[in-house]
Amino acid sequence: MNTPPVFLQLLADRAGKPAALAFCAPADATAAQLPSLLADLPGQLPCYYRVGVSPDMAEALDNARWQPLPVDAVLCADAPFAHVPPGVKLVEGDWPLAPPASAGGKHAASRALALQLVQLVSCDADTHEIEALLRRDPTLSYQLLRLVNSLGMTGGTARKITSFSQAILILGRHQLRRWLNLMLFAAREGDVRSAMLLARVSVRARLMELLARATGLDKHNQEGAFMTGMFSLLGVLFGSPLQDVLAPLAIGDAVQRALLVGDGELGALLAIVCAAERCDGASVGVGLGAAGLDVADFNGMVVDAHLWMLGVISDIGQETGGKRDA
Numbered sequence: 001m002n003t004p005p006v007f008l009q010l011l012a013d014r015a016g017k018p019a020a021l022a023f024c025a026p027a028d029a030t031a032a033q034l035p036s037l038l039a040d041l042p043g044q045l046p047c048y049y050r051v052g053v054s055p056d057m058a059e060a061l062d063n064a065r066w067q068p069l070p071v072d073a074v075l076c077a078d079a080p081f082a083h084v085p086p087g088v089k090l091v092e093g094d095w096p097l098a099p100p101a102s103a104g105g106k107h108a109a110s111r112a113l114a115l116q117l118v119q120l121v122s123c124d125a126d127t128h129e130i131e132a133l134l135r136r137d138p139t140l141s142y143q144l145l146r147l148v149n150s151l152g153m154t155g156g157t158a159r160k161i162t163s164f165s166q167a168i169l170i171l172g173r174h175q176l177r178r179w180l181n182l183m184l185f186a187a188r189e190g191d192v193r194s195a196m197l198l199a200r201v202s203v204r205a206r207l208m209e210l211l212a213r214a215t216g217l218d219k220h221n222q223e224g225a226f227m228t229g230m231f232s233l234l235g236v237l238f239g240s241p242l243q244d245v246l247a248p249l250a251i252g253d254a255v256q257r258a259l260l261v262g263d264g265e266l267g268a269l270l271a272i273v274c275a276a277e278r279c280d281g282a283s284v285g286v287g288l289g290a291a292g293l294d295v296a297d298f299n300g301m302v303v304d305a306h307l308w309m310l311g312v313i314s315d316i317g318q319e320t321g322g323k324r325d326a
Contacts, residue, residue, distance in 0.1 A: 001217070002295070003033045003286075003295045003296045003299070004025060004026045004028070004029050004033065004281060004285075005246075005271070005276070005281050005284045005285060005293075005295050005298060005299060005302075006023065006024065006025040006029065006033075006034070006035065006302065007023075007024040007277075007302065008021050008022070008023060008024070008277055008302055008303070008306050009022045009024060009092060010043075010091065010094050010196065010199050010200070010281070010306075010309075011074065011090040011091065011307060012091040012092075012195075012196055012205075013046075013091070014084045014088065014089065014091070014212075016054060016080070016091070016095075016096075016192045016193070016195065016196060017195045017196075017270065018045070018047065018195055018196060018199045018313060018315075019046070019090060020046040020048060020090055020163065021041060021045065021046075021047045021048070021306065022047075022048050022049070022050060022069055023038070023047065023048065023049040023050070023053075023061065023066060024050060024237065024279050024280060025053060025057065027052055027054065028054065029052065029053070029054065030054060030057065030188050031055060031056045031057050031059065031060035033063075033299075034057070034060055034064075034299075035296075035299045035300045035302070035303045036059075036119050036300075037260070037300060037303035037307065038064055038066070038149055039064040039306060040064035040297060040303070040304055040307060041083070041303065041306065041307065041310075042064065043065075044307070044309065044310045046067070047065070047066045047067070047169050048066060048068065048069035049061045049066050049067070049069060050068050050069050051053065051068065051069070054278055058140070064114075064188075071186040071216070072087065072088075073087060073089045073090060073092045073103065074088065074089075074091070074092055075088045075090070075091045075092070075093075075123070075290065075321065076091075076092050076093045077091055077092075077095040077100070078093050078094050078095055079095055080095050080098055080101075080192050080193065081095060093265055095193070095196075096193040096196035096200060096236075096273050097193075097233075098193070098208060098234050099190070099239050100191055100193060100237070100238075100239040101226050111237070111238070112131065113136060113140065114140060114180055114183050114184045115184065115234075115245075115248070115249075115276070116133060116248075117130065117133055117134070117140070117180050117247055118177065118180045118184070118249065119250065120133060121173055121177045121180060122162070122177065122249065122250055122251065123132075123250050126171070127137060127168050127169065128165065129169065130164075130168060130176075131165050134234060141164060142166050142185065143183065144164065144168075144171075144179070145164075145167055145178060147171070148167045148171050149181060153200060161317065164282045168206045168282060173222075173234075174182055177277075178226070181201065181205070181227070181230040181231075182198065182205075182230075182312060184234070185197050185198035185202075185237060195295065196234060196311070197237060198312070199312075199313055200233065200277075201229065201230055201232070201309065202238050202305075202309040202312045202313065203306060203309045204229035204230070204232055204233070204273050205226045205227075205229035205230040206226070206229070206272075206304070206305040206308040206309065207224040207227040207229065207273050207301055207305035208225075208226055208228055208229035208266070208269055208270065208273055209222050209223075209229070210223050210301040210304060210305060211225065211269045211272065211277075211291070211293065211301065212225035212226075212266070212269060214225055214229045214264075214297060214301070215265070215269070215291055215292065216295065217265065221254070221265075221266075224252055224254055224255050224266060225266055225269060227251065227255050228255050228258045228266045228270055229270065229271075231246065231249075231251070231255070231259055231261060232270060232292070233247065234273075242260065243255065246259065246260070251257045254266055258260040258270055268287060268291060269287075269291065270302045271287055272284055272287035272298075273287060275287060277300065284298070300302055
């Protein structure tokens with residue numbers, strides 16, 4: 001039997017924070033086709049499988065510490081929710097993709113500033129220009145210094161990083177760009193979607209990068225794939241057409257074509273990732289076949305991307321003074 005694609009769906013708690021994962025697979029999928037990394041996920045947060053999997057699949061998932069998903073404890077929502085019925089513990093659906101409420105002035109300004117910083121770093125601007133912009137947002141600048149200090153990048157000495165230019169130099173442009181991309185989606189007061197958007201976009205970016213690597217694309221294009229996944233939800237984040245949000249950014253043609261018209265190799269990979277979010281096995285299978293990728297390898301990448309996402313939201317939570325609910 002051909003290996004079918006399996007999917008993972010992130011569920012929120014009653015407050016809209018990432019809280020659990022749900023496993024989805026065709027009814028005829030067998031335990032032998034499970035990605036081995038699935039056993040690593042329950043140690044990170046609660047993991048469930050939906051009713052309808054085969055008995056041997058259910059047994060294998062039970063042994064990997066996955067639990068049956070209680071249907072009556074899950075609410076499906078397509079819009080941000082204010083009230084959750086008693087007894088409901090988890091929320092699924094596309095509610096994080098709904099248009100945002102009007103952002104407060106300082107929060108909208110913070111995101112706009114992060115976008116300007118992404119632009120400067122992408123254009124390889126002078127460090128002093130980046131530093132000058134960082135000085136305009138004490139929250140972003142504090143988080144940057146805390147990140148560099150927490151990563152142990154000071155050469156194992158007791159010396160702490162105390163200037164933005166020093167932090168930028170030590171972190172490096174590549175890691176700085178990735179951090180800024182993630183900080184665009186980091187939690188902002190008043191936007192209930194932030195935590196789930198960060199989680200979704202992290203999975204997209206990492207899965208795009210893994211797919212690009214598997215197809216044999218070079219490091220430059222792997223980074224472009226990561227950026228494509230990361231920027232694919234910027235329109236949702238800002239509540240504006242994606243084309244308008246991307247307009248001030250000097251991004252490569254391949255990334256821009258992938259985002260705006262779904263063109264090229266990156267566009268094809270993004271289509272696979274978006275189909276996986278919809279649990280559309282047929283479209284994923286067609287896309288993987290066209291890209292010359294193995295479904296079993298893809299299933300492993302899906303789990304890898306979710307493990308990476310869990311690390312991201314944990315790290316971002318620590319940098320912003322919050323924490324992930326388990």
